[in-house]
Amino acid sequence: MLPDHFTLTNGQNIPSIGLGTWQLDGDKGYNAIKHALQNGYKMLDCAFAYTNQELVGRAIKESGIAREDIFVVDKLANTWHSAAEENLKLTLESLGVEYLDLWLMHWPSPLNHHGNDPKTPKLADGSVDFEKDWDYVKTWKTMVELYRKYPEKLKSIGVANFGVKELEAIIEATGVVPVVNQVELHPSCNQQQLFKFCEDHDIQLVAYSPLGSIGSPLLQNKDLAGIAARNRVTIPQCLISWGVANGWPVIPRSSSFERIDQNLQIVDLSKDDLNEITIIGSQNRQRFVTAPWHSFADI
Numbered sequence: 001m002l003p004d005h006f007t008l009t010n011g012q013n014i015p016s017i018g019l020g021t022w023q024l025d026g027d028k029g030y031n032a033i034k035h036a037l038q039n040g041y042k043m044l045d046c047a048f049a050y051t052n053q054e055l056v057g058r059a060i061k062e063s064g065i066a067r068e069d070i071f072v073v074d075k076l077a078n079t080w081h082s083a084a085e086e087n088l089k090l091t092l093e094s095l096g097v098e099y100l101d102l103w104l105m106h107w108p109s110p111l112n113h114h115g116n117d118p119k120t121p122k123l124a125d126g127s128v129d130f131e132k133d134w135d136y137v138k139t140w141k142t143m144v145e146l147y148r149k150y151p152e153k154l155k156s157i158g159v160a161n162f163g164v165k166e167l168e169a170i171i172e173a174t175g176v177v178p179v180v181n182q183v184e185l186h187p188s189c190n191q192q193q194l195f196k197f198c199e200d201h202d203i204q205l206v207a208y209s210p211l212g213s214i215g216s217p218l219l220q221n222k223d224l225a226g227i228a229a230r231n232r233v234t235i236p237q238c239l240i241s242w243g244v245a246n247g248w249p250v251i252p253r254s255s256s257f258e259r260i261d262q263n264l265q266i267v268d269l270s271k272d273d274l275n276e277i278t279i280i281g282s283q284n285r286q287r288f289v290t291a292p293w294h295s296f297a298d299i
Helices: 026-038 053-063 078-095 136-149 164-174 192-200 222-231 235-246 257-264 271-282
Strands: 005-007 013-015 043-045 071-076 102-105 157-160 180-184 204-208
Touching: 013 071, 026 043, 026 053, 026 257, 053 078, 071 078, 078 102, 078 136, 102 136, 102 180, 136 157, 136 164, 157 164, 164 192, 180 192, 192 204, 222 235, 222 271, 235 257, 235 271
Parallel strands: 043 071, 071 102, 102 157, 157 180, 180 204
Antiparallel strands: 005 013
16 A cells, blocks of 8 residues: 655655645635645645745635644745745745744755846846855755754755755755755656665655646656556556655645545556556656756756
């Protein structure tokens, strides 16, 4: 039977499936989050950069589900690396919660806090405006300080979109290993080098875009459709189940009540099915999430 949670190095349990809240806005987004919480979801994946924290907070409050029964993840925004403590304060206020179960550095990319755009500030030549005299190692040091300063506000800290190089840098500089590294992870972006490094250092990988993002060819793959038909489930359910079976939580996103419910119903796939899904992905290697402020090492 597939696990309903994974245990982090600090003893905290992270649910196997969460709801991604990116682009969940307005009444449709609010209703989707509330429905998910009321129908079995135990984790919400949020971010300051998604600009919907107040909506998420309202859904949490009005869901009727106790705060302690929801694993809330949020992320330090790129343009707030040099003002992390203020970003944490604003995040808690916007969500209307007293603590985060997990706070992540969204990207290893400090952008100008006083730039010309709150998300992606640009220089006159059109290039990305990075924070001067700052780097992600300084950001991690700050997050570690805040974690120690506010144990009642931060249960765990981690990172997102980090490769081996970035992980080695922050560990060497601080001696503090992030409990989680959240990355794009699906059969077509099956980051085995990164997975091996994280496994060796007890860092829990968490998969965003576990279906391969919007319009993913995986969702139309005939071989995957055959596996899904054999198991009487959908292709998304196969991909989510593949991730959990391989050892990481997954955070699919949807605003459809039907798909939200389906995504929570994972299935024990056979070893042959799991291997076939891995092979299908290796034959269709693709990263869907890119950013002008960061270059990835591998897929």
